[in-house]
Amino acid sequence: MPPPSLEIRELRAFVAVAEELSFVGAAKRLNVAQPALSRTISAIEAKLGVQLLDRTTRSARLTQAGTVFLLEARHTLSQMKRTVQLTLEAEVGLIGELRVGYMDFAIYGPMIAILAELKRTHPLLKLTMKNERSDDQSTDLAANRLDIGFAVRHRFRDDVEVTTLTREPLVLVMSESHRLAGLESISLHDLAKEPFVLGDRQGWELFLPTVEAFCGTAGFMPKTVLDAQEGAPLFKMVAAGIGVTVYPSCIRTAGYPGLVIKDFLEDAPVVETYFLTRRTGRSTLVSDVVAFVHGLLSEGRPVTDD
Structure with a gap:
């Protein structure tokens, strides 16, 4: 048996009563007659076959079922409002919303340049950013x-299309007051006894082993004195002299004050960053954006390869 069908006006009526906890107050808020509002709520309850409100002559109180219904009704109304808004924006030229995933490394790589160029050529496109692994x-x-993502190497799913953005060697990042800051380049062996500031093992799940393996070639494991979940506090701690860190060379573009960035004398591991999207099921908007990004990458404009 199909679920009962409810109208948007019915949801609005119930939300008003549930928030006011008064039929009189809700009727004034909706500018409707109180008897008509009472009939609407009764009709909802009859359709659902449950009691949503405990009524008295002066007030109303939500039942347990009514509390659940209120949460879902609010969500439905919010989604309806968003649907209407996006449709109207599309009509005036805002071609849609692009949901973008990124991780910290991407902030210092080509992602910003790519999205800035995308906004320049598609000024009415709305970007929604989400920072995640x-x-x-x-x-x-x-x-x-x-819709799209900017990521580092990980266990790629078969249904995700992967395009290489950058290939960057690891570099040393330290405070400008560090004892090694005046050297032209640094040997990895010089860091054997240095304190390190690194990302936590969950956030740097695949990158951290690369750093540890690199240090292992010089016969030591990095002595971590501070784990940071995000790049900004990590680099501020390094600038404060808490320790050194190792990062892809895209950090040169970050512009954090108080930092010195040095190449290694040894051949440093290369870290790749990637542009991700679904292989199938893309909207026309996402397909257009993916083609745009691939075009930029083929021209090599926003991408650096140290």
Whole structure:
């Protein structure tokens, strides 16, 4: 048996009564007659076959079922409002909303340049940004919760299309007051006894082993004195002299004050960053954006390859 059908006006009526907890107050708010409002609520309850409100002569109180219905009714009305808004925006030229996933490395790489160029050529496009791990981006892309992503190497899903953005060697990042700051380049062996500021193991799940393996070639494991979940506090701690860190060379574009960035004398591992999207099920908007990004990448304009 199909579920009962409810109208938007009925949802609005119930939300008003539930928020006012008074038929008189809700009727004034909706500018309708109180008897008509009471009949609307009774009709909803009859359709659902449940009691949503305990009524008295002066007030109303939500039942447990009514509390659940209120939450869902609010959500439905919010989604309806969003649907109407996006439709009207599309009519005047705002071609849609692009949901973008990114991780910290992407902030300092080509993502900003790509999105800035996209906004320049599509000024009415709305961007919604979500900071999350690379593997979570894959999951959200597959579930249609994201449209595109900017990620590092991870366990890519088969239903996610992967395009290489950059290939960047690791560099050393330290305070400008560090004892090694005056050297032209740094040997990895010089860091054996240095304190390190690194990302936490969950956030740097695949990158951290690369750093540890690199240090292992010089016979030591990094002595981590501080784990940071985000890039900004990590680099501020390094600038404050808490320790050094190792990062892809895109950090040169970040412009954090108080930092010195040095190349290694040894051949440093190369870290790749990627542009992600779904292989199938793209909207026309997302397909156009993906083609636009691939065009930029083929020209090499926003991408650097140290």
